[in-house]
Amino acid sequence: MLQILRYVWAFPVTLLGMLTALVARGSGGTLQRVEGVLEVAGGWPARVLRRGFPFSGAVAALTLGHVVVGESLNALAETRVHERVHVRQFERWGVLLLVLYPLAGLVAWIRGGNPYHDNRFEREARTAALAVRGMPGQSRTV
Numbered sequence: 001m002l003q004i005l006r007y008v009w010a011f012p013v014t015l016l017g018m019l020t021a022l023v024a025r026g027s028g029g030t031l032q033r034v035e036g037v038l039e040v041a042g043g044w045p046a047r048v049l050r051r052g053f054p055f056s057g058a059v060a061a062l063t064l065g066h067v068v069v070g071e072s073l074n075a076l077a078e079t080r081v082h083e084r085v086h087v088r089q090f091e092r093w094g095v096l097l098l099v100l101y102p103l104a105g106l107v108a109w110i111r112g113g114n115p116y117h118d119n120r121f122e123r124e125a126r127t128a129a130l131a132v133r134g135m136p137g138q139s140r141t142v
Contacts, residue, residue: 006091010065017067038067046071056116065090081132085125
């Protein structure tokens with residue numbers, strides 16, 4: 001029952017991810033389901049990831065609820081631990097994370113840090129990747 005509630009709570013953002021998945025699939029991308037998460041590789045969204053975002057630059061993957069969009073299947077595999085932390089963050093915060101994430105970046109910037117690398121949500125994901133892999137987490141993921 002709790003797992004169903006997690007999916008429902010994150011669903012508004014997951015829906016956005018599913019729309020992104022449709023765009024990816026329609027533009028040559030691939031879809032796969034791994035551990036209850038829809039993973040999307042390639043297509044038009046991959047070009048957006050490679051182009052990058054303000055503050056983070058290019059990223060290998062991006063999480064939207066229970067959907068992870070990656071530039072390639074290899075990128076998805078390499079960032080899986082990191083991105084699963086973001087999935088859990090969406091399960092915890094739901095649509096609120098769309099506001100909390102940039103606010104955390106703003107707080108990091110006000111404190112003199114980097115809005116992306118010092119964002120508490122990114123630090124949590126990097127710490128998990130470090131614990132699992134014994135190496136620094138993927139710095140090219142959102």
